[in-house]
Amino acid sequence: MSKQHMIGVFDNEDDLLQAIRKLKEKRANIKDVFGPATNHDLIKAFTRESLLPFLAVLVAIGTIIGAFAFLYYTAVIDYPLRYGGKPLFSFPPMVVILFLLTILVTGGVSVMAFLGRVQLFPGKEPVMIDQRASDDRFYLVMDQNFNPTEVRQWILDAGALEVVDKEVDFSLKTIFL
C-alpha cells in the first residue's frame, strides 16, 4: 500500500538532529528516518531505548538454570561415573561450561529476537526512499499531520536540502512473492 509522504532530505546528522528535536517538541508525527549512519544523540532524540538487554538477562538466567540442571542430571543421576576418583559433582568445571553456554545461547537468542523484531530476513524487499539512503543522504519521512505547511517550514528551517512529496510503501514485501 503506497501512501503519500512528506520527506525532508538532509545531508548531515546535525541538521537532522535539529529537525527531529523541533518536530518532537511540536509533537508532529514522524514516520521514520532513513540514513547511512547514525549516532547516539540522533537515536536518543528519536526513539526510546531498546528492551533487548532485559530479554538477554532473562535468557541468560534461564540458560544457567537449564544447563546446570542438565549437567547435574547427566553427571550424577542418569549415569554416575567416577573419573580418577573425583567426586561425581564438582562445581569449578561446571562454571566454565555454564559460562560458555550462557554466552552462546544468550547471543543466539538476542540475534534471533533482533531479526524478528525489526523484520530482517534474506529476501526481504527494503523500504526504498532513494538509493542514496545507504550512501550520503538522510530522509526524514513524515506521517499525516494536520498542519503540513508548518511542518514543511520547520524541516526547511532546520537545514534540510529540500522537502519532497513521494509515495512510499511501508508494507512488508519479499522478493519471492
Added chain:
Amino acid sequence: MISTNIDQTLVTGHKSYGQITGELLANTQGRPPLWWLVGVGLGGILLAIGGWSFYQTLSKGLGTWGLTNSVAWGWDIINFVWWIGIGHAGTAFTIFFLVFRQHWAGSINRSAEAMTVFAVMCAGLFPLIHMGRPWLAFFILPYPNTRLLWVNYNSPLFWDVLAISTYLIMSVTLWYLGMVPDLATIRDRTKNKIQRTIYGMFSLGWDGSLYTYNRYETLLKLLGGLAAPLVISVHTIVSLNLAVSVIPGWHATILPPYFFVGAIFSGFAMVLTLMILMTKAFSIKDYITEKHFDNIAHVLKYSSLLIGLAYATELFIAWYSGVEYEIYTFFRARASGSFSTAFWIMVIFNAIVPQVFWFKRARKSILSLFLVSIIINVGMWFERYVILVSSLAEDFLPSSWTGYQPTMVDIGIFVGTFGIFTLGMLFFVRFIPVIAINEVKPISRIGKEKTVKDSQDE
C-alpha cells in the same frame, strides 16, 4: 596505555560521506586485479597440498604424522594453538577498543574480524583431524546415545570444544551483523542484476531505518559485552589443556595469563602484517594512517614486555620450586639442551626484537613494522613448539625420551591451513568492503569543525 585525544582527526583528507562510500567500495567493483588472481592461484596450490595431506591422514591414519608414544601432541596442536592465538586480535580489537572508546580502531575492525574468523576455522581443523576419525566428531558432544554415556565434564578438552565453537559462532555473528549495512550499500549502488540479488539476500532487506539502527546498536553492544569475556576464556581454556596435566613445564598456574598475552601479541602482529599489505593493495591510506600503525606498535611493545616477564617468571619459579623435573625441563631441555635453538629463537623474537618499537623511527618505517610483525609470528610459533614438544619429549622417565620430527603430511596440513587463510582473506577483500563504511562515516566527523558538504550536489 595509549591515549587518543578525542578531538583528533581519525580519517584524513576531509571527506564527505559520498566520497567515503565511493572510495571504500572501490575494492568490490570492476575487474579483479592481477595480484588478486595470482594470490587466488597461489592459495589454491597451498590448499591442494593441504588436501593431499588431509587425504593421506584420513586414508592411512595418524601414523603418517610424526607423533610418537611420548610426543602425542606435535605440529597439530602447535599449529592449533598458533592459529587460535592469531584469531584473538579480531574480537580484541572490536570489543576492547569499543569498551575503552578507542575510535581509531573503527577502521580496522572489519579486517581484524575477518582474520579472526578464518584463523579460528584453520585452528578448529587441527583438533578435528587429530581425532583420527573426524566423521565421529559428534561423539564429544553430550547427547542421548546407545552407549548410554555422557561426556566427562571435568575434562578441559570438552571445555575446549565448547569454547572454540562458541568463539567461532560469536565471531562470525559479530562480523556478519557488522557488515549488513555495508552489503545494503553495495546492493543499492550496483547495476549488475545478479550482484544486486546476491547482496540483497545477504543484506537481509536492510533499509537504514533509525528504529532498526537503535535496536542494532543495542544488539551490537550486547554481543560485544558477551564476547568480551570470550576473548579471555578461549585461550585460557586452551592453556588449561596443558596446565591441568602433570607434565613438567605445563603444570603451572601462570599458563592462562601467559597464553592470553601471547594470543593478543601474535594476533596484533598478524593484524599489523595484514594492514600493511592492505594499505599497499588498496588506496585506503586516509583511513588506516601512520597513527594506526603507531598505536599497534605500542601495543606490541608492551605485550612483548609482558611475554618477556612471563618467560622470566617461568624460569624463576622452576628454580624456586626446587622440583628437579621442572628444573630439568626449563634449564636443561629448553634453555641449554635439545630444544635450546627453538627456546632462544622464542626469547629473542618475542621478548627482545619488538623492543625496537621504543624508537620512533622503527614505528614510522613500514619496512621495520612489517619485518617485526613477521618475526613475532615466527617467534610465537616457536613458543608453542618449545612448550609442547620439549615437555613431552623429555619428561619423567629417560627411558621413554624421544626426539620429534614432523613428516611431510604434518607440514602439508600446516601449509594447507595457509591456503584456507589466504583464500579466505582474498575472497573477503574482493567481495566485502575491507573497512566498515557505516562505522567509519560517524568517526570521520570526529575532530572536524563542521560537516563537509558534498561538492557534486544537484
